[in-house]
Amino acid sequence: MTIEERINTSETRVFTTVFPFLTNHHDTLFGGKAMAIMDEVSFMAATRFCRKRLVTVSSDKINFEKAIPSGSIIEAVARVESVGRTSLKVKVEIYLEKMYEDGRELAIQGMFTFVALDENKTPIPVLSDLDVA
Numbered sequence: 001m002t003i004e005e006r007i008n009t010s011e012t013r014v015f016t017t018v019f020p021f022l023t024n025h026h027d028t029l030f031g032g033k034a035m036a037i038m039d040e041v042s043f044m045a046a047t048r049f050c051r052k053r054l055v056t057v058s059s060d061k062i063n064f065e066k067a068i069p070s071g072s073i074i075e076a077v078a079r080v081e082s083v084g085r086t087s088l089k090v091k092v093e094i095y096l097e098k099m100y101e102d103g104r105e106l107a108i109q110g111m112f113t114f115v116a117l118d119e120n121k122t123p124i125p126v127l128s129d130l131d132v133a
Contacts, residue, residue: 003083003127010048011079014041018072029068034094034108035059037076042090042112045078049088050126052116057087062110066096073097075104086123087115 001009016022016037024030039056046054068074074094081091094108118124 007080010045012045014076016074020070023070027070038092041076041078042092046090046114049080054114057115058113060111066107068096068107088126089113
């Protein structure tokens with residue numbers, strides 16, 4: 001399987017309804033909850049890409065471009081953006097859908113970096129020569 005095929009098959013999408021218990025005092029999605037959703041969906045995409053033990057080592061510039069009100073539906077889309085020797089970067093975009101209207105818009109985006117580890121917590125190659133045809 002080529003790297004591009006791996007990227008395409010590992011893209012991960014998660015939908016969530018923004019209920020009041022997920023919101024802040026402005027009745028919009030709490031930023032920390034959005035970041036947790038992004039970290040989780042990016043972890044799933046990264047794991048599906050390489051099938052290795054991974055840890056999050058950084059989150060880069062998360063842009064909160066649009067507030068997400070309670071009562072919305074959100075879709076978090078994670079896709080591998082780049083692959084290094086022992087690390088990979090995953091871009092996450094959260095789209096906002098109003099519950100009773102058509103359409104959606106980009107609300108939040110960010111990048112997460114993961115490192116592959118062996119059972120001794122030592123960095124290992126994300127992909128071996130056997131993993132990529």
